[in-house]
Amino acid sequence: MQLARVIGTVVATVKNESLEGRKFLIVQTLDANLKPKGKPQVALDAVGAGAGELVFWCRGKEASFPFKRDSTPTDCTIVGIVDSDSHVFNNG
Amino acid sequence: MQLARVIGTVVATVKNESLEGRKFLIVQTLDANLKPKGKPQVALDAVGAGAGELVFWCRGKEASFPFKRDSTPTDCTIVGIVDSDSHVFNNG
Amino acid sequence: MQLARVIGTVVATVKNESLEGRKFLIVQTLDANLKPKGKPQVALDAVGAGAGELVFWCRGKEASFPFKRDSTPTDCTIVGIVDSDSHVFNNG
Amino acid sequence: MQLARVIGTVVATVKNESLEGRKFLIVQTLDANLKPKGKPQVALDAVGAGAGELVFWCRGKEASFPFKRDSTPTDCTIVGIVDSDSHVFNNG
Amino acid sequence: MQLARVIGTVVATVKNESLEGRKFLIVQTLDANLKPKGKPQVALDAVGAGAGELVFWCRGKEASFPFKRDSTPTDCTIVGIVDSDSHVFNNG
Numbered sequence: 001m002q003l004a005r006v007i008g009t010v011v012a013t014v015k016n017e018s019l020e021g022r023k024f025l026i027v028q029t030l031d032a033n034l035k036p037k038g039k040p041q042v043a044l045d046a047v048g049a050g051a052g053e054l055v056f057w058c059r060g061k062e063a064s065f066p067f068k069r070d071s072t073p074t075d076c077t078i079v080g081i082v083d084s085d086s087h088v089f090n091n092g
Numbered sequence: 093m094q095l096a097r098v099i100g101t102v103v104a105t106v107k108n109e110s111l112e113g114r115k116f117l118i119v120q121t122l123d124a125n126l127k128p129k130g131k132p133q134v135a136l137d138a139v140g141a142g143a144g145e146l147v148f149w150c151r152g153k154e155a156s157f158p159f160k161r162d163s164t165p166t167d168c169t170i171v172g173i174v175d176s177d178s179h180v181f182n183n184g
Numbered sequence: 185m186q187l188a189r190v191i192g193t194v195v196a197t198v199k200n201e202s203l204e205g206r207k208f209l210i211v212q213t214l215d216a217n218l219k220p221k222g223k224p225q226v227a228l229d230a231v232g233a234g235a236g237e238l239v240f241w242c243r244g245k246e247a248s249f250p251f252k253r254d255s256t257p258t259d260c261t262i263v264g265i266v267d268s269d270s271h272v273f274n275n276g
Numbered sequence: 277m278q279l280a281r282v283i284g285t286v287v288a289t290v291k292n293e294s295l296e297g298r299k300f301l302i303v304q305t306l307d308a309n310l311k312p313k314g315k316p317q318v319a320l321d322a323v324g325a326g327a328g329e330l331v332f333w334c335r336g337k338e339a340s341f342p343f344k345r346d347s348t349p350t351d352c353t354i355v356g357i358v359d360s361d362s363h364v365f366n367n368g
Numbered sequence: 369m370q371l372a373r374v375i376g377t378v379v380a381t382v383k384n385e386s387l388e389g390r391k392f393l394i395v396q397t398l399d400a401n402l403k404p405k406g407k408p409q410v411a412l413d414a415v416g417a418g419a420g421e422l423v424f425w426c427r428g429k430e431a432s433f434p435f436k437r438d439s440t441p442t443d444c445t446i447v448g449i450v451d452s453d454s455h456v457f458n459n460g
Contacts, residue, residue, distance in 0.1 A: 107264035199448035
């Protein structure tokens, strides 16, 4: 899964019907220094994440598992919230 | 899902039969400043998107879900249209 | 799907049995100016493409759909031929 | 599968329920000289790996196979530990 | 599928049980000049490839098809050996 920061939301009135009622967030994937790297993604939220939080998201078909509906067309779903930034990269 | 701008269409007389009757659009994925980044993709349209619109598309097997046909060979399908550019990255 | 140019073929006497009798082509993915970008791929051909043609290919599990055989181990299949280069990126 | 070094762990109190009780590790993918390359990933551990070990991880839907639960939303799972660094790239 | 050169092997005593008895090879993906490009991968071998050979490998769920076991957690499997380097990129 990718480490990312939630940086915004998306409002989409027109969308595939199986996405109705879902919350869309913009997530920015991070590098080893927790700095932005790569393109932001539109993610579905499966855990109740909010702006600014450090999360990890899952891609691919597995990204639709949390919705218990095989036909949810998502390839990017937030599946966990990291407790705090300092909990990452504790190499010791 | 990836944020992208619709930048063109594709005419393909010769194609796999399960793609007959589908609309193909060229989408350009965008970075955090909504500037083009990476290669354009040939996308199937599941929501009625048009040239110039800001959309988000889904990759992988999930991209075929909107067509209710398991055998649609697509790995890039537009599943939503963003209401306006200003609705993105509202970090506040 | 990715826009690409067919740039060669591959002869492989030793291959997985479910690939027997398939035509392998080398495709080079293109950027927004139809210039080569990224690594070439070995693709299965599902539409009768030939050297020099502008095509689009599909990746992932969906790439095996045209073969009506779930067990075809391909992640890159040509599913359409673009009618002409000038049909792409008609933004107008 | 990708070669990677385990470089840390993640604590996530809030996560998708099917991830309860799983161990999360941060892995850094490596290049041909076993130097870090690309973004770190949050991985599930299926073999008992620890910090500093050289491992290889699997992505995509296959990443959920070791858990014998189709609904585990993971796209990055550690499936093997390399016996020692010197066992890699023995071209001879 | 990706063109690659076999550049080494991996010894992994500790691994997921469904990988027991499998041969692991390190493959280096190549660019259009058959020069190394990108990160090396740990691949399962489904065709009997050896060090130095030019091969092509398949990623994703399809990579597990040659093993006739859905639960083989691999996302990189060698599915063919190219007869000779000169058989590639014959644009003529």
